[in-house]
Amino acid sequence: MGFKNLPMTTVKPTENKESLFSEKVRAEIDTWVAKYPEGWQQSAVMAALRIVQDDNAGYLTQELMDQVAAYLDMPPIAVYEVATFYSMYEHKKVGKHKVCVCTNVSCMINGSDKIVDHMEKKLGIKLGEVTEDGKYSLKEVECLGACGGAPMFQIGTKYYENLTPELVDSILDGLE
Amino acid sequence: MSEDQTITIEIDGKAIQAAPGQMLIEVTDAAGIDIPRFCYHKKLSVSANCRMCLVEVERAPKPLPACATPVNDGMKVFTRSPIALAAQKGTMEFLLINHPLDCPICDQGGECELQDISMGYGSDISRFVEGKRIVKDKDIGPLITTDLTRCIHCTRCVRFGAEIAGIRELGATGRGEHMTIGTYIEKSVDSELSGNIIDVCPVGSLTSKPSQFKARAWEMLQRDTIAPHDSVGSNIHVHVRRNELIRVHPKDNESINECWISDRDRFSYEGVYSDDRLTTPMIKSNGEWRNASWDEALAMVVTGLKNAGADIGALLSPNATVEELYLAQKLIKSLGSERIDSRLRQGDFRGEAPSYPWLGQSIESLEKVDAALLVGSSIRKEQPMLAHRLRKAALEGAQISFINPLELDLNYAAQQLVTTPAGMITELACVAKAAGANGDLIDQAEVTEVHKLLAEKLKGAANGALLLGNLATAHADYSIIRSLATAIATACDLKLGYLPEASNSIGAHLVGAVASTGNDAQAMLETACKGYLLMGIEPGLDLWNPAKAANAFEQADFVVALTAFRSANLEAAADVLLPMALFVETSGSFVNAEGTLQSFAGVITPSGNTRPAWKILRVLGNLLEVPGFDYVDTTEVLAEITQATSALVPNNAVSNQVASTEVRTAKNGLQRIGDVPIYALDPLVRHARSLQKTHDAIPAGVYLNAEEAGKLGVTEGDNTVVVQDQVRIQLPLFIDPNVPNGCARIPAALAGVEQLGAQFGEVTLEKV
Numbered sequence: 012m013g014f015k016n017l018p019m020t021t022v023k024p025t026e027n028k029e030s031l032f033s034e035k036v037r038a039e040i041d042t043w044v045a046k047y048p049e050g051w052q053q054s055a056v057m058a059a060l061r062i063v064q065d066d067n068a069g070y071l072t073q074e075l076m077d078q079v080a081a082y083l084d085m086p087p088i089a090v091y092e093v094a095t096f097y098s099m100y101e102h103k104k105v106g107k108h109k110v111c112v113c114t115n116v117s118c119m120i121n122g123s124d125k126i127v128d129h130m131e132k133k134l135g136i137k138l139g140e141v142t143e144d145g146k147y148s149l150k151e152v153e154c155l156g157a158c159g160g161a162p163m164f165q166i167g168t169k170y171y172e173n174l175t176p177e178l179v180d181s182i183l184d185g186l187e
Numbered sequence: 188m189s190e191d192q193t194i195t196i197e198i199d200g201k202a203i204q205a206a207p208g209q210m211l212i213e214v215t216d217a218a219g220i221d222i223p224r225f226c227y228h229k230k231l232s233v234s235a236n237c238r239m240c241l242v243e244v245e246r247a248p249k250p251l252p253a254c255a256t257p258v259n260d261g262m263k264v265f266t267r268s269p270i271a272l273a274a275q276k277g278t279m280e281f282l283l284i285n286h287p288l289d290c291p292i293c294d295q296g297g298e299c300e301l302q303d304i305s306m307g308y309g310s311d312i313s314r315f316v317e318g319k320r321i322v323k324d325k326d327i328g329p330l331i332t333t334d335l336t337r338c339i340h341c342t343r344c345v346r347f348g349a350e351i352a353g354i355r356e357l358g359a360t361g362r363g364e365h366m367t368i369g370t371y372i373e374k375s376v377d378s379e380l381s382g383n384i385i386d387v388c389p390v391g392s393l394t395s396k397p398s399q400f401k402a403r404a405w406e407m408l409q410r411d412t413i414a415p416h417d418s419v420g421s422n423i424h425v426h427v428r429r430n431e432l433i434r435v436h437p438k439d440n441e442s443i444n445e446c447w448i449s450d451r452d453r454f455s456y457e458g459v460y461s462d463d464r465l466t467t468p469m470i471k472s473n474g475e476w477r478n479a480s481w482d483e484a485l486a487m488v489v490t491g492l493k494n495a496g497a498d499i500g501a502l503l504s505p506n507a508t509v510e511e512l513y514l515a516q517k518l519i520k521s522l523g524s525e526r527i528d529s530r531l532r533q534g535d536f537r538g539e540a541p542s543y544p545w546l547g548q549s550i551e552s553l554e555k556v557d558a559a560l561l562v563g564s565s566i567r568k569e570q571p572m573l574a575h576r577l578r579k580a581a582l583e584g585a586q587i588s589f590i591n592p593l594e595l596d597l598n599y600a601a602q603q604l605v606t607t608p609a610g611m612i613t614e615l616a617c618v619a620k621a622a623g624a625n626g627d628l629i630d631q632a633e634v635t636e637v638h639k640l641l642a643e644k645l646k647g648a649a650n651g652a653l654l655l656g657n658l659a660t661a662h663a664d665y666s667i668i669r670s671l672a673t674a675i676a677t678a679c680d681l682k683l684g685y686l687p688e689a690s691n692s693i694g695a696h697l698v699g700a701v702a703s704t705g706n707d708a709q710a711m712l713e714t715a716c717k718g719y720l721l722m723g724i725e726p727g728l729d730l731w732n733p734a735k736a737a738n739a740f741e742q743a744d745f746v747v748a749l750t751a752f753r754s755a756n757l758e759a760a761a762d763v764l765l766p767m768a769l770f771v772e773t774s775g776s777f778v779n780a781e782g783t784l785q786s787f788a789g790v791i792t793p794s795g796n797t798r799p800a801w802k803i804l805r806v807l808g809n810l811l812e813v814p815g816f817d818y819v820d821t822t823e824v825l826a827e828i829t830q831a832t833s834a835l836v837p838n839n840a841v842s843n844q845v846a847s848t849e850v851r852t853a854k855n856g857l858q859r860i861g862d863v864p865i866y867a868l869d870p871l872v873r874h875a876r877s878l879q880k881t882h883d884a885i886p887a888g889v890y891l892n893a894e895e896a897g898k899l900g901v902t903e904g905d906n907t908v909v910v911q912d913q914v915r916i917q918l919p920l921f922i923d924p925n926v927p928n929g930c931a932r933i934p935a936a937l938a939g940v941e942q943l944g945a946q947f948g949e950v951t952l953e954k955v
Contacts, residue, residue: 088358
């Protein structure tokens with residue numbers, strides 16, 4: 012949210028930022044902070060949250076969000092706002108492989124329901140749940156912009172298109 | 188196009204002048220043309236997210252939000268055209284989709300912006316048949332009730348927090364249908380201005396917790412009065428139902444409180460209904476308190492006052508009205524005594540005091556300063572609305588610096604020099620020297636880079652201010668601080684100002700309710716008088732040195748207290764208690780920090796057998812046969828005051844700058860910092876139930892930083908024995924990183940420290 016007096020940083024900058032995160036995570040966030048003008052480090056909040064999430068097995072906790080707020084000198088609530096707005100930030104444990112299945116119009120017309128049903132039966136979990144061994148989690152997402160290959164899902168950074176139950180089996184079984 | 192040019196636009200066929208860059212809604216508001224809106228607020232940034240103010244603009248393809256459309260020369264706007272109305276009605280229908288139909292049980296019902304506008308723009312039937320969303324309510328503290336199902340996501344409360352209160356506590360988390368206002372984590376909203384979000388909320392999502400379900404909007408009468416706590420003199424509306432106070436709202440006054448008030452001014456009215464209210468006169472006979480009639484009690488007071496004669500001291504609350512203070516001093520002077528004071532928490536009366544000290548400038552002009560040095564001031568908690576002005580200046584680039592014995596939690600970036608009470612004098616002397624001033628203490632000062640930079644900053648200011656706060660006043664070497672501050676102000680060409688503690692601190696100077704040195708509040712307790720008159724104070728909590736006061740009262744033959752509340756401490760001191768009305772129960776006037784006298788009428792009738800203090804004093808005057816005590820109402824008293832003081836104007840100048848240079852504060856040893864917490868300022872606020880449950884209502888205790896606590900071998904939660912001037916009391920210990928080394932913050936005015944000594948002075952701590 013934009014306010015009259017941007018940037019809305021905390022009055023007291025955090026000391027000992029070295030105590031937050033690992034050196035690798037800090038270095039990665041810093042490359043994003045460097046992209047913005049001096050004093051506008053909070054512009055890097057989305058990148059920082061993604062980096063921290065990736066570093067924490069794919070999900071965020073309140074402590075991690077608070078640390079991001081401290082690292083970027085932001086009020087914590089401003090970080091919560093961003094982290095709850097975007098659906099790609101996770102607030103609960105996810106599986107090693109997060110299967111993001113599109114159920115939006117094009118995929119729905121092309122049978123995404125069947126794909127969801129099949130996966131739910133195969134993995135024994137519902138949408139939004141994680142398998143007991145922590146290997147897979149299912150997530151319903153909105154359009155990922157691959158309507159030409161509907162139905163589709165995304166695992167990690169990879170899109171899998173024109174899915175059929177058989178294809179789904181081979182994809183899921185092929186994952187480590 | 189330059190700033191002073193005006194342009195002409197046409198709204199609904201009428202030609203209207205506007206300034207370039209103004210938003211359409213500002214122009215229509217000024218011209219009295221109504222455009223419905225929810226998210227727009229004149230004091231907040233434009234978010235344009237409610238879409239209710241859509242209007243038709245010629246040659247624009249779609250309706251435009253009036254709050255976010257800048258005016259243009261020749262622009263033609265239609266606010267009531269079919270296109271505009273269709274857009275507004277469409278928005279209304281969407282806003283009502285999720286809004287519950289619970290107006291009959293909603294506190295906002297009857298004064299709700301959504302309800303009002305839906306009368307004009309809503310449809311009688313909803314086409315929405317799906318389920319409405321429900322949002323779980325959050326507990327955000329003792330002052331504000333949330334009912335977030337009613338929220339329409341205008342985000343005014345969020346913007347208020349960020350832009351006015353200066354701390355982001357509330358936010359909008361989630362998205363779309365799942366968006367909710369809240370703190371996300373379980374947390375209270377702790378800003379000292381938090382109550383204003385009740386006013387900015389256009390629906391019933393945020394309402395007052397203390398007045399929840401107490402009255403309907405249309406049952407209440409609105410009366411105007413002046414807030415009785417800090418020296419801002421905020422204008423307030425008091426809402427009353429059948430002679431009962433229901434709530435307090437701000438009244439717009441751009442030059443004083445804008446459209447805001449502090450939580451202290453908003454919720455302190457609860458104190459009026461405290462169980463500790465004294466409702467009938469009481470007399471102590473043989474150590475036992477008993478109820479008495481007014482006649483009996485007054486007769487006893489008259490005898491007591493006559494016996495004391497010229498050896499009487501009067502300690503008057505600086506929260507009393509101008510009229511009350513005037514009558515009290517008139518009465519005491521007629522008895523032949525000059526011992527009258529209302530500077531109850533002043534730590535040092537040496538040197539010449541300014542005749543009529545004030546802020547040194549208008550409240551409004553505070554936001555125009557480009558540099559300010561505040562000495563001994565926790566301004567955010569002492570005068571929240573003045574702090575808001577100063578924050579505005581800081582956001583415009585003003586350089587604000589503090590010299591304080593405590594580190595403050597500020598809502599803007601400022602330089603803070605935090606040091607011991609003795610260190611404050613050293614720091615001031617250094618700044619004075621760096622600024623080129625001369626003087627005894629100044630010449631010995633050892634200037635460092637910090638002082639040079641600060642002096643440079645102050646010297647470079649075109650419109651600088653130096654302000655002395657409550658902690659400076661309570662300092663044991665206040666006179667030295669004042670003369671050093673004057674030296675700095677002169678050398679740097681700054682406006683010197685005082686941040687008076689109470690609603691009528693300045694009015695007390697106007698009517699002569701302050702004594703000359705030797706007769707002052709400290710002197711009259713140092714050597715006990717035969718008799719005392721106390722008005723509106725609790726001696727253990729409202730005086731600079733309660734221990735000394737208790738001694739003096741014990742030695743006195745007779746102590747009469749005009750008071751609104753009973754307390755063990757007061758009952759120990761006094762012989763007669765006369766029940767006095769509180770601020771809403773009496774008429775009168777206050778003079779605020781900028782010297783503005785504001786009069787107000789009574790709002791409710793005094794409870795029980797209480798009487799307004801001015802009436803009690805008038806009757807005492809009559810019984811003592813003092814001439815000229817035949818006032819019919821307070822306006823007559825005020826007329827007499829105005830006539831007698833017409834020549835008096837606020838003036839901070841003193842003729843003789845040379846004050847004593849004998850520093851009383853020791854450099855070594857543990858020094859007490861006896862600040863007065865925000866919700867402990869005066870008896871009324873101390874009895875306000877809900878405010879006493881807030882985060883800012885801290886418990887009595889010893890607040891040390893971790894290092895000092897380590898030296899003593901104590902940790903948080905331990906009990907410690909505090910020894911001050913041979914008085915020993917036990918207090919819990921808290922770790923507070925804001926306290927400097929060599930200091931123990933032991934706040935004054937809190938239940939539990941009534942026996943202790945001076946607000947500033949040496950203390951020793953012992954492990955239990």
